[in-house]
Amino acid sequence: MLAPVQEARRPPETRHVRAAPPTCHSLLGALDLTGAVMPFDRNAEIYGENEPADYVYKVISGAVRSYKVLHDGRRQIDAFYLPGDVFGLELGDEHTCSAEAITETTVLVVRRTHVLDAAERRSEVARNLWSLTARDLRRAQHHTLLLIKSAQERVAAFLLEMSERLAAGTAFELPMSRQDIADYLGLTIETVSRTLSQLEGAAAISLPASRRIVLRDRSALDRLND
Amino acid sequence: MLAPVQEARRPPETRHVRAAPPTCHSLLGALDLTGAVMPFDRNAEIYGENEPADYVYKVISGAVRSYKVLHDGRRQIDAFYLPGDVFGLELGDEHTCSAEAITETTVLVVRRTHVLDAAERRSEVARNLWSLTARDLRRAQHHTLLLIKSAQERVAAFLLEMSERLAAGTAFELPMSRQDIADYLGLTIETVSRTLSQLEGAAAISLPASRRIVLRDRSALDRLND
DNA sequence: CGACCATTTGATATGGATCAAGCGATGTGG
DNA sequence: CCACATCGCTTGATCCATATCAAATGGTCG
Numbered sequence: 001m002l003a004p005v006q007e008a009r010r011p012p013e014t015r016h017v018r019a020a021p022p023t024c025h026s027l028l029g030a031l032d033l034t035g036a037v038m039p040f041d042r043n044a045e046i047y048g049e050n051e052p053a054d055y056v057y058k059v060i061s062g063a064v065r066s067y068k069v070l071h072d073g074r075r076q077i078d079a080f081y082l083p084g085d086v087f088g089l090e091l092g093d094e095h096t097c098s099a100e101a102i103t104e105t106t107v108l109v110v111r112r113t114h115v116l117d118a119a120e121r122r123s124e125v126a127r128n129l130w131s132l133t134a135r136d137l138r139r140a141q142h143h144t145l146l147l148i149k150s151a152q153e154r155v156a157a158f159l160l161e162m163s164e165r166l167a168a169g170t171a172f173e174l175p176m177s178r179q180d181i182a183d184y185l186g187l188t189i190e191t192v193s194r195t196l197s198q199l200e201g202a203a204a205i206s207l208p209a210s211r212r213i214v215l216r217d218r219s220a221l222d223r224l225n226d
Numbered sequence: 227m228l229a230p231v232q233e234a235r236r237p238p239e240t241r242h243v244r245a246a247p248p249t250c251h252s253l254l255g256a257l258d259l260t261g262a263v264m265p266f267d268r269n270a271e272i273y274g275e276n277e278p279a280d281y282v283y284k285v286i287s288g289a290v291r292s293y294k295v296l297h298d299g300r301r302q303i304d305a306f307y308l309p310g311d312v313f314g315l316e317l318g319d320e321h322t323c324s325a326e327a328i329t330e331t332t333v334l335v336v337r338r339t340h341v342l343d344a345a346e347r348r349s350e351v352a353r354n355l356w357s358l359t360a361r362d363l364r365r366a367q368h369h370t371l372l373l374i375k376s377a378q379e380r381v382a383a384f385l386l387e388m389s390e391r392l393a394a395g396t397a398f399e400l401p402m403s404r405q406d407i408a409d410y411l412g413l414t415i416e417t418v419s420r421t422l423s424q425l426e427g428a429a430a431i432s433l434p435a436s437r438r439i440v441l442r443d444r445s446a447l448d449r450l451n452d
Numbered sequence: 453c454g455a456c457c458a459t460t461t462g463a464t465a466t467g468g469a470t471c472a473a474g475c476g477a478t479g480t481g482g
Numbered sequence: 483c484c485a486c487a488t489c490g491c492t493t494g495a496t497c498c499a500t501a502t503c504a505a506a507t508g509g510t511c512g
Contacts, residue, residue: 068371070452076374078367091360096367119349126345126352133359134317140366141304141322145294147373148302148412151468178491186374191468193492210477210491226296377500404459417500419460436459436509 035110040101049098053090055109062105063175066097077184103175147186154185155195156224171214261336266327275324279316281335285309288331289401292323303410329401373412380411381421382450397440
């Protein structure tokens with residue numbers, strides 16, 4: 001239930017570079033991105049809750065978890081961010097969640113003020129900012145819906161979500177641990193593990209390795225997913 | 227667990243009027259609001275999930291619930307909207323939730339295109355749109371955090387939220403039923419009712435009527451709320 | 453007054469949490 | 483290269499918070 005120990009937390013001041021060519025279909029693509037590419041170790045904190053939100057981030061490679069911790073140590077993971085995802089964008093001046101790299105991760109870091117200034121001048125940039133937040137809102141609502149479902153339904157929904165976001169074909173490699181999945185789904189590791197075993201037993205998936213998922217019967221998962 | 231029967235659903239075409247003087251500190255206040263004031267009966271549908279999102283709404287009086295229903299009838303209430311709150315604003319062209327009046331309710335209805343056009347021309351309007359969505363996102367994240375807590379903690383958090391949003395002093399009247407509260411908190415009516423009784427027994431609140439709440443020991447509730 | 457609906461309260465059932473081993477992969481030092 | 487510690491995961495046994503089922507109570511409106 002406890003978050004992993006934090007490793008080095010560095011302010012985003014590493015090698016300042018001209019950003020890699022922005023992909024134009026991406027949501028931050030409309031911005032003229034000048035930022036730093038930063039690497040983070042496994043479990044390294046990218047920012048903490050209530051810290052000043054001076055930067056906006058985009059995952060280049062790896063995976064990020066965004067979470068909150070209650071006084072007694074319970075951790076709720078609000079979102080996983082995967083390559084291409086933008087995160088850390090806030091309306092206010094402080095981050096509302098903490099963010100950590102799940103695996104070795106590189107992110108593109110852009111000053112928030114650059115983005116806000118651009119939005120003031122160009123309406124399509126403003127619309128992109130709105131769009132990013134609206135997408136997060138939809139994901140959050142979807143996530144809320146998850147949390148009223150049974151363990152089987154939650155795990156099935158999680159697998160389908162991950163399959164859409166990182167599957168090439170029918171199989172994929174999970175970047176996150178069982179504990180991360182549990183804290184995302186509001187379950188314990190034991191229940192996540194048991195449920196995956198059940199799904200394997202029911203021939204809905206197979207688990208050639210603990211983090212490797214093969215979808216064997218997607219319609220069975222779909223049936224569990226509303 | 228079932229949503230109440232829907233009553234008449236009318237498209238927003240009633241008495242078209244110049245909007246009442248917009249309150250300037252309000253988030254839609256920056257817009258030059260021209261819209262219709264529309265009344266809705268108790269339990270009347272304002273819009274349904276997947277319907278075209280042609281209008282944006284602002285509660286003038288009454289209360290609104292925004293919810294999703296799963297195939298098997300489980301209902302998740304995403305948000306309650308109270309006087310002053312704006313709702314129904316979507317980035318896409320369709321509503322992602324249904325909305326119903328909880329009590330007799332009047333709302334101000336504004337064409338979405340008016341708002342979007344204004345946002346394209348004026349950056350402070352664009353920022354207001356973003357701000358509205360960001361506020362919803364924060365509430366959604368707060369709500370997600372609720373759903374991993376115990377029944378007592380959920381109910382305490384709910385009471386504190388409602389107290390902030392509609393209390394004059396230390397007491398307030400809930401507009402919504404126990405079923406609505408249950409579907410918001412991911413509990414059953416029985417658990418909600420029992421938990422309220424417990425809190426009354428513990429002298430944290432008193433319940434002079436089933437929908438009237440008096441906060442008797444706010445710090446006791448705060449202690450339950452992270 | 454009587455019907456209806458919302459709410460409370462009581463008795464029992466159950467899904468997932470908790471407690472407790474065991475297991476397999478990975479890495480480290482001898 | 484192997485013994486052994488560590489870590490992430492799985493599996494088993496038991497417990498408990500909340501759901502479910504059932505009934506009583508109370509408030510509202512005709």
